[in-house]
């Protein structure tokens with residue numbers, strides 16, 4: 001049986017470092033160079049170790065459970081420790097084909113109850129989900145917490161993170177809100193490709209998407225939530241009950257996470273993405289500097305990927321101009337229409353059935369419903385009758401014929417690289 005020992009937590013001003021040992025098979029899944037750290041724009045050195053231990057445990061607990069391993073540590077918050085059982089049950093119900101076993105062995109459970117000082121905080125990426133959650137809860141004046149997970153051994157300047165921070169800070173200061181920033185390497189401490197190699201087939205999902213990111217994002221905020229004596233931490237939902245998908249961040253998991261006197265609310269699950277868009281657009285005149293940041297790990301919205309296109313088209317379908325919300329697009333209705341139809345033609349081959357079903361059919365029906373108020377009528381002309389599956393099939397054929405040999409060559413190269421990586425890590 002594999003074991004992880006959390007040996008030491010070093011809290012110094014704004015930063016926490018974790019020292020740990022790993023024994024057994026599970027060690028191959030850990031990136032030995034990247035040792036977990038968290039750095040905040042606020043001093044957390046007074047936060048007790050039993051709270052600081054939470055992000056470490058939360059980041060690796062799902063791996064411990066699926067590999068039937070054990071974590072040993074000195075101290076942990078009692079409320080969080082108890083809530084982990086419910087979190088585990090949530091994942092077990094989500095992934096019935098896996099056995100969630102393993103254990104977390106703690107020498108001392110600590111009661112860290114506190115008097116509430118601040119009503120709420122909201123995890124804030126600047127994306128559509130996060131903005132919706134802010135709007136829905138703005139009466140509680142939430143503190144905005146923005147995170148970056150992709151450092152490696154140390155903090156290094158990253159343009160995407162700088163742009164995320166700048167956007168969150170602009171939104172925060174212009175709407176009189178407090179910004180908290182968290183920088184970490186929690187996204188790189190696990191060799192997710194190796195976990196996926198062994199488990200993704202059985203899970204039907206990837207490690208990061210299916211098991212890791214929800215707990216990681218929420219738990220990185222917990223030391224600051226404790227420090228500021230906050231009652232509720234909101235995390236915005238990305239999914240809806242209409243289309244059940246497996247996802248590490250799900251109400252059946254997130255809402256079970258409790259710690260000290262704090263709780264987590266998975267917010268906005270009942271809303272489709274288009275309804276969220278509607279809510280943000282309808283509130284846009286009351287808020288300053290709404291720039292939607294939807295493009296993954298990009299300094300700016302690229303306006304060409306599925307997520308950018310889905311958001312742009314969704315905004316147009318609600319009768320608004322996407323250029324007012326952070327999308328750099330050509331001026332003029334004809335130019336806009338040409339740009340979007342070209343971009344969609346290039347991207348459609350990568351659309352999954354789920355994406356079409358969950359997002360795009362609703363966008364098309366909003367185009368039909370809102371024809372009168374849409375400013376870019378040329379886009380309506382083709383979007384109203386756009387057949388997603390047929391267009392995808394057509395573009396996929398063209399792509400496969402054109403790139404047959406490069407695709408085969410790339411696949412062979414990837415297989416070879418994976419097998420080398422796997423051998424080296426053993």
Ligand SMILES: [Zn+2]
Nearest residue numbers: 295302305308
């Ligand atoms: Zn994009």
